[in-house]
Amino acid sequence: MSDNNLKAPAGANRNKKKVGRGHSSGSGKTSGKGHKGQKARSGGGVSLGFEGGQMPLFRRVAARGFSNYPFKSVAVPVNLNLLDKFFEDGEKVNLETLVAKGLIKKSETNVKILGNGDIKKKLEVELTNVSVAAKEKIVKAGGSVAENK
DSSP states (O other): OOGGGOOOOTTSOOOOOOOSSOGGGSSOTTTTSOSSSGGGSTTOOOOTTOBTTBOOHHHHSOOOSOOOGGGOOOOEEEEHHHHHHHOOTTOEESHHHHHHTTSSOTTOOOEEEEOOSOOOSOOEEOOSEEOHHHHHHHHHTTOEEOOOO
16 A cells, blocks of 8 residues: 555545535525525624624623633653553652653653552652652652652
8 A cells, every 4th residue: 555545435525515506406596595694695694602782691701710720730640550660670760761761741741650550669769749659659669759849
């Protein structure tokens, strides 16, 4: 198979409906737009939320309170079973090594180590966010957690 013989499967693409081609076509004369009115005109129609001159809902409802949405910070979870799988005994776990192993993207800077799974290797974890359960398991396995805040 090569680029010059690729085809879409049968029925995937349809021809554009041709309007204004006579009465018998089913969409002749007014071309499916009905008779007169704002929506029948060229470029006609109403804007999103328009309610016929009545005050639109989004302007009737008061904008109150504070939303933290623009400022929220979501941590990328990395579980202990992944650390046990991808890291060798005695290795350091930080943002650079997690990116190098492909566990997180380079742009992800907020990472949290979670305690899901077991760990049998001694690892030196150098991250700001480590759950209590994960910290206990890492220390129990002989590793260390140096939280740099």
